[in-house]
Amino acid sequence: MKIxxxxxxxxxxxxxxxxxxxxxxxLVDCGMFQGRSETEVLNEEPxxxxxxxxDAVLITHSHIDHIGLLPKLVKEGFRGTIFAxxxxxxxxxxxxxxxxxxxxxxxxxxxxxxxxxxKKAVSPLYTTEDALKSLGFVRGIxxxxxxxxxxxxxxxxxxxGHILGSAFIEIEVREKGEIKRITxxxxxxxxxxxxxxxxxxxDSSDVLFIESTYGNRLHxxxxxxxxxxxxxxxRCNQECGNIIIPSFAVGRTQEIIYILSSxxxxxxxxxxxxxxxxxxxxxKATDVFKKHSECFDKEAMDILRNGxxxxxxxxxxxxxxxxxSMEINKIKSGAxxxxxxxxxNAGRIRHHLKHNLWNKxxxxxxxxxxxxxxxxxxxxxxxxxxxxxxxxxxxxAKVHTLGGFSAHADRDxxxxxxxxxxxxxxxxxxxxxEESLSxxxxxxxxxxxxxxxYVPRRLESFEI
Ligand SMILES: [Zn+2]
Ligand SMILES: [Zn+2]
Numbered sequence: 001m002k003i004x005x006x007x008x009x010x011x012x013x014x015x016x017x018x019x020x021x022x023x024x025x026x027l028v029d030c031g032m033f034q035g036r037s038e039t040e041v042l043n044e045e046p047x048x049x050x051x052x053x054x055d056a057v058l059i060t061h062s063h064i065d066h067i068g069l070l071p072k073l074v075k076e077g078f079r080g081t082i083f084a085x086x087x088x089x090x091x092x093x094x095x096x097x098x099x100x101x102x103x104x105x106x107x108x109x110x111x112x113x114x115x116x117x118x119k120k121a122v123s124p125l126y127t128t129e130d131a132l133k134s135l136g137f138v139r140g141i142x143x144x145x146x147x148x149x150x151x152x153x154x155x156x157x158x159x160x161g162h163i164l165g166s167a168f169i170e171i172e173v174r175e176k177g178e179i180k181r182i183t184x185x186x187x188x189x190x191x192x193x194x195x196x197x198x199x200x201x202x203d204s205s206d207v208l209f210i211e212s213t214y215g216n217r218l219h220x221x222x223x224x225x226x227x228x229x230x231x232x233x234x235r236c237n238q239e240c241g242n243i244i245i246p247s248f249a250v251g252r253t254q255e256i257i258y259i260l261s262s263x264x265x266x267x268x269x270x271x272x273x274x275x276x277x278x279x280x281x282x283x284k285a286t287d288v289f290k291k292h293s294e295c296f297d298k299e300a301m302d303i304l305r306n307g308x309x310x311x312x313x314x315x316x317x318x319x320x321x322x323x324x325s326m327e328i329n330k331i332k333s334g335a336x337x338x339x340x341x342x343x344x345n346a347g348r349i350r351h352h353l354k355h356n357l358w359n360k361x362x363x364x365x366x367x368x369x370x371x372x373x374x375x376x377x378x379x380x381x382x383x384x385x386x387x388x389x390x391x392x393x394x395x396x397a398k399v400h401t402l403g404g405f406s407a408h409a410d411r412d413x414x415x416x417x418x419x420x421x422x423x424x425x426x427x428x429x430x431x432x433x434e435e436s437l438s439x440x441x442x443x444x445x446x447x448x449x450x451x452x453x454y455v456p457r458r459l460e461s462f463e464i
Pocket of ligand 1: 061063162187
């Protein structure tokens with residue numbers, strides 16, 4: 001069998017791995033590259049394989065860095081099955097339509113600029129129509145249900161505890177009378193994440209591809225982070241500004257609603273603070289969350305069983321239309337505005353930053369990962385001035401970063417997930433991390449006497 005790393009190696013985004021065995025070809029994830037323009041340009045490159053010869057795509061979860069190029073794959077001839085867990089299949093629909101919309105809008109803006117310079121129009125990477133077409137190939141299947149792909153492959157999804165519907169994938173490859181087991185971690189979550197279950201344990205495996213987003217870091221524990229969050233909210237409220245929370249529409253936003261709703265459930269001084277979820281995608285994703293209780297942990301199930309309102313609280317407004325969104329811009333103080341995209345490179349959050357970043361009474365709370373090259377990362381890194389929609393905006397608002405909400409396991413959590421395998425994988429490939437972090441995680445594992453560790457490069461292939 002041959003495995004080729006197509007993306008998500010020595011970088012966080014663009015996850016994609018091609019496995020070829022006998023006459024079958026399977027792709028694990030088909031992620032988009034995001035962040036710096038020299039990274040994003042890779043999305044335009046032709047696939048390094050013939051999409052028509054792929055039998056299936058296995059999706060670990062519905063984040064764009066794992067599924068974002070599916071419409072392009074179908075556009076270029078893929079006709080197999082795209083397998084995902086049931087919840088991930090639904091979220092994939094929401095994510096890809098949003099992504100197509102971003103592609104179309106970016107191409108339109110770029111075209112206007114080009115035409116003014118006397119240059120040619122640009123076409124989007126894919127359109128809404130392409131995204132809809134690709135969704136026709138997606139098949140949601142339950143966790144832990146074994147499926148065959150052709151003669152050579154079988155696989156099952158196990159809960160990765162990263163976002164709703166996230167999975168790690170155990171693949172069995174049969175070739176020349178031999179059976180090999182490969183595990184792809186996808187993105188590994190943390191124990192005790194709100195709403196969703198903890199990551200399951202891995203089974204015996206010959207080869208493991210493991211993420212390393214936080215391969216050299218240790219997160220604060222979640223309860224401390226929630227206490228810190230509450231503290232910031234109380235302080236912000238005294239300063240009379242707005243509180244802006246850039247948040248991924250899928251996952252983090254629902255966690256924040258869940259946390260605020262438990263915070264407010266006691267007689268809390270901020271209980272009546274107006275809170276807006278200003279992201280049509282987050283609103284849709286919240287509905288998907290409510291439907292998939294098979295992914296919920298015990299605490300979330302208890303709330304449901306007690307008949308309490310789930311993912312909702314008094315004072316919460318779900319904003320959908322652009323007009324409602326613009327109304328929020330008029331609010332100068334006392335509101336919590338949660339909006340997407342989480343890294344601030346697209347979406348309505350940019351309007352809210354434009355209206356609040358310059359105001360020293362406002363607070364921006366980052367609750368998610370910020371990739372290099374994004375607007376969010378620039379603000380976190382302390383930029384004094386940023387450009388938003390062509391306008392220079394001075395950064396006077398107070399900026400907070402709450403790393404403890406991460407949906408990714410930290411170094412020690414990754415290590416303990418790895419130690420939980422029924423048999424330690426014989427060979428470990430470290431992927432899905434900025435280069436230095438993947439290398440540091442490799443060095444850390446070697447210190448722990450796990451020596452068969454390798455950090456692959458993009459387009460590197462391995463015979464296994
Ligand atoms: Zn993810
Ligand atoms: Zn990822």
